[in-house]
Amino acid sequence: MKAMRGLLALALAVAAGLLVVRRGSTGPGGVEGADPLAAETVAVPWVDDAATQAIAEAPDPDATASDAMTAPQDSGRRILVSIDLRRLWLVDGPDTLLTAPVAVGMGQDFTYNGRRYHFATPRGTRRVLAKAKDPIWIVPEWHYYEKAARMGLSEVVRLAPEAGILLSDSTLLEVRGDQVGRVNHFGNFAAITPGTEIIFDGRLYIPPRNTEQRKVPDALGPYKLDTGEGYLIHGTHPYNEESVGEAVSHGCVRMGNEDLARLYPLVPRGTPVIIF
Numbered sequence: 001m002k003a004m005r006g007l008l009a010l011a012l013a014v015a016a017g018l019l020v021v022r023r024g025s026t027g028p029g030g031v032e033g034a035d036p037l038a039a040e041t042v043a044v045p046w047v048d049d050a051a052t053q054a055i056a057e058a059p060d061p062d063a064t065a066s067d068a069m070t071a072p073q074d075s076g077r078r079i080l081v082s083i084d085l086r087r088l089w090l091v092d093g094p095d096t097l098l099t100a101p102v103a104v105g106m107g108q109d110f111t112y113n114g115r116r117y118h119f120a121t122p123r124g125t126r127r128v129l130a131k132a133k134d135p136i137w138i139v140p141e142w143h144y145y146e147k148a149a150r151m152g153l154s155e156v157v158r159l160a161p162e163a164g165i166l167l168s169d170s171t172l173l174e175v176r177g178d179q180v181g182r183v184n185h186f187g188n189f190a191a192i193t194p195g196t197e198i199i200f201d202g203r204l205y206i207p208p209r210n211t212e213q214r215k216v217p218d219a220l221g222p223y224k225l226d227t228g229e230g231y232l233i234h235g236t237h238p239y240n241e242e243s244v245g246e247a248v249s250h251g252c253v254r255m256g257n258e259d260l261a262r263l264y265p266l267v268p269r270g271t272p273v274i275i276f
Contacts, residue, residue, distance in 0.1 A: 078272040079128075079233070079263075081253055083121055086245050088233075088253065090263060097266060100259035101245035103236070105252075112145035113156075119250040126227040126273040131264070135234065137219040138209060142250070147197055148204045158206045159198075168201045180205075180213040221257045223264040227273050235260045 077092040083104050090098040105121035148156050159165075159180060165173040172183040180198065181191040192198055195216045198205040207213035221235015235257040236244055244256045253275070255263065 081275045103244050103249045103254040117142045123275050128225045128271045129228050130226040132224050135220045135224040137216040144206045153204050155203045157203050178211050180207045180211050
């Protein structure tokens, strides 16, 4: 319990401006040395990040909602997130309106072909800049690099708009407007199912950002709260519900969908988000 109060004291110091938290020189989503395309990526969890649960340590079992009431009574409505305890509180003055377990960043580095990513939830004070219902995930580039590494693929190719690539079986991989598809030997174009990896001839292809193949529904759950720089508070794909409460995300704070549905209407734009 003492550890919990110490963590909350740290959060309040950040909120009061008494402590400066350095975010570092990484780009959005914890990307270092990112090129212009990679710099647009969003640090959100992929639906299979539960595979990293085995390395996560258990949170403090003594954490309770009442600990959040140590916050100053005149500090207004705000969200508190403890990375160590993997828990979120919505507090307003002395009152705790809601508390829930969350998944947080795994705190690990990933390197692929010279690109380095640091998947962590940044400590500090942020704000809810935007809100959205039924958000669509625009798959970030690091996801494709992770997939390539797991599958032992050494080459990842970005598809340019209106690109056409001749494959080894004499079919074509083409980008037509907002669709990526394959042209068979009869000249028929069939769009590739969004959310599936595009792998041909030992290469993984990254769809252009404006294409349907780059968009994945349901991965972010029913709502998202955007705190800027690609860091979100969002929901969980049904496949991954058991990972809530673990340090497994790529940087976002991820909630159970029922908890997020309770939080979403209570948080207006501009609400401070204190991560400690």
